[in-house]
Amino acid sequence: MAADAIDAAARISPLDRLDTRTRVVAAVLLVLALVSLRSWALLGAALIVGLLLTKLAGISTRQTIRRLMHVEGFLLILFVALPLLTRLPPFVEIGPLSLSLPGLERAVTLVLRISSAALVVLPLISGLTPIRLGHALGRLGLPARLVQVFLFAIRYIELLRAEARRLHDAMRLRGFVPGTNLHTMRSYGHFIGQLLVRAVERAERVNEAMRCRGFAGRFPLVTLERFGIVDIGAAGLACLLVGVALLMDRF
Amino acid sequence: MAHIPDGVLSLPVLAVGTLAGAGGLWLGVRKLGDRDIPQTALLAAVFFIASSLAFPLGPTSVHLLLGGLIGLMLGWKAFPAIFVGLLLQALLFGFGGLTVLGVDLVNMALPGVLLAMAVRPFIKAGAPVRSASLAGLSAALSVIVTAGLVGVEIALSEPAFAPAVSVMAMAYLPLAIIEALVTAFVTLYLLKVKPEMIGASTFIGTVP
Incomplete structure (x- = not known):
């Protein structure tokens, strides 16, 4: 990782x-x-x-x-x-x-x-x-699921940031320049919306892969x-x- | 601006805020099934990235909070999602303090979650304009409530700040308008592309 x-x-x-x-x-x-x-x-x-x-x-x-x-x-x-x-x-x-x-x-x-x-x-x-x-937070007694969400988020921020960069590059290639106007807000709205759609679709795939491997709510925290x-x-x-x-x- | 640094708030305010934050977190984690873990994490990641987008505002720029949208999509699970985001922001960028995490969490998550509860029944793919306006309205209101909470907490900790706080709260108004419009456009987009993410009868990730 x-x-x-x-x-x-x-x-x-x-x-x-x-x-x-x-x-x-x-x-x-x-x-x-x-x-x-x-x-x-x-x-x-x-x-x-x-x-x-x-x-x-x-x-x-x-x-x-x-x-x-x-x-x-x-x-x-x-x-x-x-x-x-x-x-x-x-x-x-x-x-x-x-x-x-x-x-x-x-x-x-x-x-x-x-x-x-x-x-x-x-x-x-x-x-x-x-x-x-x-x-450390897990070993301090935070709920295992919360720690799991945290560790997953760390992993996926990198991936989604790459995705965000690609979307942003595509916008810029089409001549998008952010400004204080409705067009920028609509563009950002669609940008965030598309990012959300991709994230949820990825989550579904991750979910299936994890269930295939018998995930039951926690991974061991090895340290x-x-x-x-x-x-x-x-x-x-x-x-x-x-x-x-x-x-x-x-x- | 929604991040309060360590050392500003007094101990009683910290204690109450932390308890409230822990309560919300507990409610959220209880709603978090095994299958929701990847989804909540991925959405937390999106919100983390989206809130680092700088929206130009005249000569400066503002960052989106997206509390309203998170509440709308995740319900009480917004608490774990925002908690994760805040923890990472504190760790990677040094935004916000460590002891104020609970307070920040309540400020950011609670308004969105509560407003979403009120608005959610009226958001339907069949009525996109109405749905988007309601989502936008709840986003704007949640920014204002967040600003109000930050202000009240600072004023309670340091009464001398009370007059300055109202000046600071004014700074949130443009952000509220931008959030409303961006959230409305996100809602419109999602209703068109994947309505089950925002307009279905259950929060996403809740598998019967």
Whole structure:
């Protein structure tokens, strides 16, 4: 499978020695702790932990910056409006605009929170291949059918993307240029419709092939990963960090 | 824009959203028979690909959400399908957070599923124009409800954001119109080519 080929070619980082389940659970735990932190110093420390993890996973600076830009982009509209629109007491008045100090404070907290969360998730989760994540989710107790749908989708996205590319090439060869008009909407409608038709027809064929082979709702999830001593260490460290941070935030 | 990053929502909002998402997922997985697995996966793949289509809008472009169409085609199975899509988007592109997956899932899936329930009985291959308009209407409404849910969640987590949220919600209006038209055209196409995919009495994949 294509996704596995990527797996084999990828560089092995120290984080890859962990059981994928440890990575997923640790990431969720750390981010949940971040959401409840209020102190800037602790959030700053979390930012540094995130950067260390990113370095440890060997993720390029460019990728890190791109990820950060993406999450901050979400805040842009809120941000421009926040200090201007918030009804908290203003501290600077510039003509019709009034900047509010509490609004700015919240804004800084939020940026720190979002950036550190992104920096934690990027090395722990985004470095995973979809198949590894799917298997880990299955072993964490997600319903087998759901995991099956996930693993199938990974496989078929590649195939359907090739199909989509062919359809799109055909449209372009006929001189299709997307624009903000009804013609584009109709063309995209037919494009998506045709993609859906092909997907359903393919699903029927896949279904028949699977039933021929006696599929009964699940495939075995084979993995060499074991919850070992490294995982106990990493999990302990994550719990310690979360515990200390939460305690320090209270006092 | 429907993807909320990690760290924005407060813990109570996260807890409620995650519980609701898990509930919907449970309902959807219960409806998922052995034979539905490939079909749901393939449709999830199509929606994943289609939602990365950039639709030009003046100088910028928007991405389709397709919540209404997914709800119409899959019913409660939209929850597993969208969950898979969100997980892959988070993994491959870094769109949306990890802890907010449940919240994102509810935002994206619930409006489409509920609206589809209301609209579905009136979608018939015999009346394509009416069917397409209804499908388009439910698609537009589900975009607006999704935007509303995102707004309410952010406002509840960070009350200072409340005024900004309404500004943000306005940004969804053009998308709602585009979604309505694209969904209407998809419906027209499917009713012509393969009506059992959208106009039959049962959701696709449900084998008696």
